[in-house]
Amino acid sequence: MTGTTAFLTDRYELTMVDAALRAGTAHRRSVFEVFARSLPNGRRYGVVAGTGRMLDAIRDFRFGDEELGWLERENVVTPATLAWLADYRFTGTVHGYREGEPFFPNSPILVLEGGFAETVLLETVILSILNHDSAVAAAAARMVSVADGRPLSEMGSRRTGEVSAVAASRAAYIAGFSATSNLEAGRAWGVPTMGTAAHAFTLLHDSEEQAFRAQVEALGPGTTLLVDTYDVRQGVETAVRVAGTGLGAVRLDSGDLPALVAEVRAQLDGLGATGTRITVTNDLDEATIGALRAAPVDSYGVGTSLVTGSGAPTAGMVYKLVAHVDDDGAWVPVAKRSASKASVGGRKRAWRQTDARGTAIAEIVRTRGLPPERARELLVPLVVDGAVDERWTGPAGVTAARAHHAYAMGELPREALRIGRSDEAGIPTLID
Amino acid sequence: MTGTTAFLTDRYELTMVDAALRAGTAHRRSVFEVFARSLPNGRRYGVVAGTGRMLDAIRDFRFGDEELGWLERENVVTPATLAWLADYRFTGTVHGYREGEPFFPNSPILVLEGGFAETVLLETVILSILNHDSAVAAAAARMVSVADGRPLSEMGSRRTGEVSAVAASRAAYIAGFSATSNLEAGRAWGVPTMGTAAHAFTLLHDSEEQAFRAQVEALGPGTTLLVDTYDVRQGVETAVRVAGTGLGAVRLDSGDLPALVAEVRAQLDGLGATGTRITVTNDLDEATIGALRAAPVDSYGVGTSLVTGSGAPTAGMVYKLVAHVDDDGAWVPVAKRSASKASVGGRKRAWRQTDARGTAIAEIVRTRGLPPERARELLVPLVVDGAVDERWTGPAGVTAARAHHAYAMGELPREALRIGRSDEAGIPTLID
Structure with a gap:
């Protein structure tokens, strides 16, 4: 299938779908989050880039005869899973930081909601695009x-x-x-x-x-x-x-x-x-x-x-399941608990809070509660029920992202733009 | 034109062709060489990779209506140059180190001969592929x-x-x-x-x-x-x-x-x-x-x-004109002379010389003279008069490269494989 992005993917995304389909858990409504645990090399901010390309990749994520035939010959998944993949298209909803937006450690850069299987499948290609493009954008901004x-x-x-x-x-x-x-x-x-x-x-x-x-x-x-x-x-x-x-x-x-x-x-x-x-x-x-x-x-x-x-060729973003619905229909926040890679469960919203003069002072990330004062909401809809918002794609998306980047950089305090190494991000991220 | 590689290219390759066509110098027979001046981070060897992909890219380097239309609208080159590009296919000859081969500073990894215009056009895409793939292969080999x-x-x-x-x-x-x-x-x-x-x-x-x-x-x-x-x-x-x-x-x-x-x-x-x-x-x-x-x-x-x-995401290879024919039909070796980027002119051959026990002791690079003793010739034909040797392409090319890499690594002295930083490459490169 010319132009499909479905094979720009790790094999384990498919074997997870296979096992979850068999176990009856594949369609549990799930929320995944993309975030970076830290910024590389003592930097003060990162820059989200690749969003427009990512939306193209989500739209083009389809399995054609060539892909299905290869999966069958290589015995990667069962025939039932092949049938499910043949009809695959993402039907969920994605909110994200706007392309060009600065981000900080634990900023919820992307929040995806859909069935587990349809959403986990997109992990590899989304991370490839965002990690690469954001790494270049951060270097460029500096x-x-x-x-x-x-x-x-x-x-x-x-x-x-x-x-x-x-x-x-x-x-x-x-x-x-x-x-x-x-x-x-x-x-x-x-x-x-x-x-x-x-x-x-x-x-x-x-x-x-x-x-x-x-x-x-x-x-x-x-x-x-x-x-x-x-x-x-x-x-x-x-x-x-x-x-x-x-x-x-x-x-x-x-x-x-x-x-x-x-x-x-x-x-x-x-x-x-x-x-x-x-x-x-x-x-x-x-x-x-x-x-x-x-x-x-x-x-x-x-x-x-x-x-x-x-010096930082990849942005270090990860794609983590943060919540899913259980058999009783209740949302369950989840997070890995062991060792050094713990994360915060639950679906998040995020705001950039400014002082009275319009200068950013904090990244506010909340799993519940009201919007903070003097704060710009950072997560905007990119895909709604499987439909890509085309405003973020193509050359027009690039133009919009460039303009938004310039605006959002101007909002940061001057010390956040210094290029020397720092132990602290440009503004603090407050999660509650 | 779906699948063409002709736009994975820097604009200046086309403006050089444009100016050379007008000046009557575009078809001077030329030799270009790909080499790395040094190895990154005190490494002892590099590994050539990407050759099979590069051969695909050379074969697919064609300008279709979409590319020509864009160049015309953007006024990148003159109509005469557009006509020349419309018929473009590479008709020259490429010798190269086999894919998987270790290399050292100033190893002539690729030697291309053709008209100036047809050969300079390939610079960007060839370097993109070789620099990326060789960087990964070197890390992998270590x-x-x-x-x-x-x-x-x-x-x-x-x-x-x-x-x-x-x-x-x-x-x-x-x-x-x-x-x-x-x-x-x-x-x-x-x-x-x-x-x-x-x-x-x-x-x-x-x-x-x-x-x-x-x-x-x-x-x-x-x-x-x-x-x-x-x-x-x-x-x-x-x-x-x-x-x-x-x-x-x-x-x-x-x-x-x-x-x-x-x-x-x-x-x-x-x-x-x-x-x-x-x-x-x-x-x-x-x-x-x-x-x-x-x-x-x-x-x-x-x-x-x-x-x-x-730590070394690109292999540092460059693509340099090393010789061309002048108006009298004589070959003229050329090289940049100023400042820190001097190089050695002239068309080169290269051998890996071994001792009596078959262990590599030197990379011999010569612009003239006879082959050295106990030496394996490193440059093999990859493209002859525009025809790609298909043995190096596709999955079979990958299999051959993997086998050759294992063989050639086994030829290196044990100290060349150490991963600590060193001031010296695994074997010396002797150029004369």
């Missing part, structure tokens, strides 16, 4: 905040799986990046694309000048010329000679950037190219972007560290 | 070597992008893992799949005993029961009572494993379940697997650290 208004472009496709690369571009854009090198992210999600040439283009030609002329003829003088293939000083001079003082930008992809950027700026100004921008792209991360704050950089291109989550 | 013959299963799908998860399962299997939780890796690549139940299954039922009975009825007493939802000691007792002493295995997913495993082994033996195996799955990596060497563990399930490359 880079955006340290870049202090200078634009950032995502250029990491070659440093991550070829399909994850598209998701990474999308997540970075939601978290405030301006553009991506990845064409599919442009086509599928409407992310602005950018990029001009690599060192190979210069090396192909008989001289740097010949290469620059070829590029300016094709792309115009507003293009970005990569000036560090041979000697940077010579490269800048040639670039301005070829393109004129209207040259769009020069790119530096190697060297000791803070010093080099200042030299190149002075050289460009001396040549009259005062409007030519400088973009840097050499293995940047939050720290190196921070170190360039005082340098006359105009924009950054970030690759490896962004798409690998800058 | 875990396999520290597990000392005990089987390992890949269970990390939920901790990485949903499509990268399939590639990660495949790469881990090539590097010696025994099985995966991921169904698509089973269906598409023939990797054996495994898995039985999560904590949610136990929590769904009115008691642990009810859950275990349901599982044993569906999956038989040979199944693996997860015994740490409530109290491990009670869980083990219930498991053996329900399944009998023929219980296949118990799984521990939390707690202080070295101590806990010994207690559970003693308890199982005391209950007469001497053949019941113990599998552990709690955030394992090379270090924690090593720390369990003395414990009576029968198998490991590894998730996060495997699919994220255990």
Whole structure:
């Protein structure tokens, strides 16, 4: 079945369904919750991303003849379970934090309600998407905040799986990046694309000048010329000679950037190219972007560290059963009890509480009771009785998520945005 | 165009083609090389993986109406370039290290020859696949070597992008893992799949005993029961009572494993379940697997650290133009010269040289000269004049890669397999 997501799944989801169907417990109404026990590496906040992709994956989670035939041949489940899977579509309801929303330890990022079997089946693919995309978005948000208004472009496709690369571009854009090198992210999600040439283009030609002329003829003088293939000083001079003082930008992809950027700026100004921008792209991360704050950089291109989550390549979210109905129709809150992975049972609601000036002061998570004062409810409906709310999907969903991220980041206290390690999240999570 | 890989690409690959077509340099015969300047985190070897997927991606790299229409609307390239892309298929030749082969700094992992434009276009997608899959394979190989013959299963799908998860399962299997939780890796690549139940299954039922009975009825007493939802000691007792002493295995997913495993082994033996195996799955990596060497563990399930490359989520490979033909038809070796990213120009061959006992002693890389003595040639043809060698693709390619990996790891000196940090690779790379 082309395009199905049903096999992007762990085998045990199916064997649990199989056993529960046989035991008569498969359709017990259940609530699952997605949350992260902690934030990685002393960070102060995480960022929810992947929601729009997740909704597509839920909609496309269907078992076709190819999947059913394979499950039968491999003897994964019984014929009765195969019959149930053949008719599978998710009919439950999902509430979630909006895409782009910051989150904190134990924020109930997603709350899913449905029959046990239909809901447990979605565990693996939902976590794959949210854990990956949120890891990239968190790294991106930190880079955006340290870049202090200078634009950032995502250029990491070659440093991550070829399909994850598209998701990474999308997540970075939601978290405030301006553009991506990845064409599919442009086509599928409407992310602005950018990029001009690599060192190979210069090396192909008989001289740097010949290469620059070829590029300016094709792309115009507003293009970005990569000036560090041979000697940077010579490269800048040639670039301005070829393109004129209207040259769009020069790119530096190697060297000791803070010093080099200042030299190149002075050289460009001396040549009259005062409007030519400088973009840097050499293995940047939050720290190196921070170190360039005082340098006359105009924009950054970030690759490896962004798409690998800058030291935290997965967001650590888990998908846990927190409540189910028993045979008498009563809701039973449940939670693992042993050892280090205890969790809080019961269906939760969540609010971000602000002070009188609108600054966030706490994440309030409750299994009962009234909404707190001055608080924005965080869980919004994403799927209702199996119907996906299409507003959160496609390029429009990305645009909405990007706008919401900017709004919600502005709500956080300034100290929550610091990028240094901390023992405490940006705001406390209060669970009762 | 369904299934094309042509947009899993950076925009600048297309703008370079556009400029080179206009300049008349697009079809200069060129050689590109894929290599890694260094190994991450003081490792002693890397492992090539992704080759079979890369060959699929090269074969499927075609521009359909949808791609061409988007490029036209977005004004990425000129109409002449669109016409050239419409007919695009790669017609060049690719030699590469066999999938599963260990590699070292500056090993010429892939050598591609073709026209500049047709070959530069493949850069992004080739690096995405090789960098991701090789990162996972390197982590997997290290875990396999520290597990000392005990089987390992890949269970990390939920901790990485949903499509990268399939590639990660495949790469881990090539590097010696025994099985995966991921169904698509089973269906598409023939990797054996495994898995039985999560904590949610136990929590769904009115008691642990009810859950275990349901599982044993569906999956038989040979199944693996997860015994740490409530109290491990009670869980083990219930498991053996329900399944009998023929219980296949118990799984521990939390707690202080070295101590806990010994207690559970003693308890199982005391209950007469001497053949019941113990599998552990709690955030394992090379270090924690090593720390369990003395414990009576029968198998490991590894998730996060495997699919994220255990601290090195990308392999750091680059794709560089190393030679091209000039207007006189002569080959010109080329290399970037400035700053920290210098490389060695010219088309290379590579051999793994062994001593008289068959142990590898050096990686020999030459741009000219005769083959060294007692040396296995490392570059094999993967694509010849545009035709993919199908032996390296599909499930059969995976089987071949897994066998070759085992052979080639056995060729390395024992000290090359140590997992501690080192300043030196497992064998030296000698370039001349």
